[in-house]
Amino acid sequence: GAVVSQHPSWVICKSGTSVKIECRSLDFQATTMFWYRQFPKQSLMLMATSNEGSKATYEQGVEKDKFLINHASLTLSTLTVTSAHPEDSSFYICSAPRTGVQETQYFGPGTRLLVL
């Protein structure tokens, strides 16, 4: 079964509004979560690393004020797309590593964002 959930699965919003996407690890704690963006027919592009208890780490070229990340608890990270514009329309996917003897990274089902 799913080990990482995302909500909502899709959202349509007007240009200028803000959209919040939640990512939850379901049966394990994750001090780190990752946010990816995927354009059609392309691979996943890492946007930022969400760190519980500290600031997120953003990849080069990703605006931290545009994509706000909050790692509220050991099972929840949120990505807020602020003042969304049509070019922000994309498929956003989170992932969380389940650590142990061997670390494995699980992905959420993704959130489709369409900004009109």
Add this chain to the structure above:
Amino acid sequence: GQQLNQSPQSMFIQEGEDVSMNCTSSSIFNTWLWYKQEPGEGPVLLIALYKAGELTSNGRLTAQFGITRKDSFLNISASIPSDVGIYFCAGRRMNYGGSQGNLIFGKGTKLSVKP
């Protein structure tokens, strides 16, 4: 960012045929993961590999961690229509200092299966 070299980019095969795809890197990895992504969904983990030379199966899928630690392959035997999707390899290096690096993804192999 850095990406792995994954090939082939796409495959169009007949149901029942075997499939092979691979990923190579110029860097040494300590983890290889293979994912399948269907349209509108997040990637689903298929097989995880942690040791050089490791050969792991998951049903009709078999993946191997290359001896050089710079490559991995995924085989699908006796393909069926529901195998359709995009398959991604992902690798992780150990950073200097011993911490785990971020996952690096291949560009994906799009598999189409004709019934």
